[in-house]
Amino acid sequence: MKTKISGVELRRIAMPLVTPFRTSFGVETSRDVLLVRVVTSDGEGWAECGAMSEPRYCSEYADGAQAVLREFLVPALPKDGLDVQAVQRTLKPFTGHRLAKSALETALLDARLRSADESFGSYLGAARDRVPCGVSVGIMDSVPELLDAVEEYIAEGYLRIKLKIEPGWDIEPVRAVRERFGGDLLLQVDANAAYTLADARRLAGLDDFGLLLVEQPLANDDMVQHAELARRLRTPICLDESIESAADAAAAISLGACSVINIKPGRVGGYLEARRIHDLARAHGVAVWCGGMLETGIGRAANVALAALPGFTLPGDTSGSSRYFATDITEPFVLTEGHLEVPEGPGTGVDPLPDVLDEVTVSSEWIAL
Ligand code: OSB
Numbered sequence: 630m631k632t633k634i635s636g637v638e639l640r641r642i643a644m645p646l647v648t649p650f651r652t653s654f655g656v657e658t659s660r661d662v663l664l665v666r667v668v669t670s671d672g673e674g675w676a677e678c679g680a681m682s683e684p685r686y687c688s689e690y691a692d693g694a695q696a697v698l699r700e701f702l703v704p705a706l707p708k709d710g711l712d713v714q715a716v717q718r719t720l721k722p723f724t725g726h727r728l729a730k731s732a733l734e735t736a737l738l739d740a741r742l743r744s745a746d747e748s749f750g751s752y753l754g755a756a757r758d759r760v761p762c763g764v765s766v767g768i769m770d771s772v773p774e775l776l777d778a779v780e781e782y783i784a785e786g787y788l789r790i791k792l793k794i795e796p797g798w799d800i801e802p803v804r805a806v807r808e809r810f811g812g813d814l815l816l817q818v819d820a821n822a823a824y825t826l827a828d829a830r831r832l833a834g835l836d837d838f839g840l841l842l843v844e845q846p847l848a849n850d851d852m853v854q855h856a857e858l859a860r861r862l863r864t865p866i867c868l869d870e871s872i873e874s875a876a877d878a879a880a881a882i883s884l885g886a887c888s889v890i891n892i893k894p895g896r897v898g899g900y901l902e903a904r905r906i907h908d909l910a911r912a913h914g915v916a917v918w919c920g921g922m923l924e925t926g927i928g929r930a931a932n933v934a935l936a937a938l939p940g941f942t943l944p945g946d947t948s949g950s951s952r953y954f955a956t957d958i959t960e961p962f963v964l965t966e967g968h969l970e971v972p973e974g975p976g977t978g979v980d981p982l983p984d985v986l987d988e989v990t991v992s993s994e995w996i997a998l
């Protein structure tokens with residue numbers, strides 16, 4: 630059955646964060662989100678683009694993603710009919726722009742799955758109906774402030790804590806969290822590319838604290854340097870920014886640049902590429918977990934489905950809606966015993982709440998096909 634696409638809506642929303650989120654690349658106080666809605670002969674589909682307002686985490690940013698969708702990706706879609714493979718073939722000649730491509734592919738996939746009455750989880754191969762959740766804790770002004778935040782997240786049931794680190798905020802906060810909450814707490818750190826290989830001795834200082842992993846210590850394109858660092862640390866290295874495709878994952882694994890991978894579907898161009906990385910990593914005994922980009926319920930729903938695949942053996946950054954927003958644009962995701970349930974309805978299984986969506990909408994454009 631061929632599907633016709635009549636058009637695509639690009640909608641921008643402004644979502645204030647409940648607490649500022651500071652990383653080594655900047656501070657976020659409000660999430661500027663690009664939503665994609667496709668309208669097809671089979672019905673609608675929604676997706677969320679992971680791009681942030683500035684190109685710091687990666688080269689994409691929300692205005693840029695919107696522009697490339699408007700100017701190139703949406704107009705290239707086959708008008709008379711398509712399936713997901715046809716969409717991938719159409720988008721492939723355009724270099725990069727994976728977050729933008731992912732949003733378009735995911736919205737189309739959502740529309741197709743809804744019309745086929747199949748859930749994302751079932752389509753992707755989910756092996757369980759709920760997933761264990763961790764939380765990513767930003768850089769704070771002081772250690773006591775950090776300890777209060779971590780204490781609250783643990784009280785809410787989060788099963789794993791990830792601390793954002795940067796030079797000057799690494800050993801001390803990690804030691805303080807270990808001392809306060811004990812050696813059994815599942816703890817890991819994320820540097821967002823803030824170090825260089827010259828910092829190897831400092832990073833080796835993290836080896837004393839029994840961390841699950843250190844995420845993306847070096848620059849995005851430092852694959853070889855990560856392999857060298859891996860030889861100097863006992864703490865497992867996990868890559869985030871460096872892995873933009875299954876080919877990158879294969880290279881990283883064969884180089885020994887990482888022993889864990891953070892899979893973010895947007896970063897790798899979509900859920901199908903994300904699943905390829907999962908399959909490859911699993912075949913090599915490399916653990917994976919599902920990362921996040923401070924998503925609303927729209928993006929979160931599909932991420933939670935992905936995180937239910939059998940190779941996702943570590944808790945993800947799939948936190949509850951309240952960790953990010955006072956009001957989510959879907960029914961909120963709420964933790965139960967540190968887990969989120971995989972949505973069961975067709976497609977992503979969630980719908981934007983029209984009133985909330987209208988309230989947070991900043992702009993909307995319609996691209997007819
Ligand atoms: O590096 O994993 C990251 C948020 C935005 C951009 C990059 C990252 C993050 C997080 C938070 O760590 C993940 C989440 O809770 O969505």
Ligand code: MG
Pocket residue numbers: 819821844845869870891920
């Ligand atoms: Mg990261």
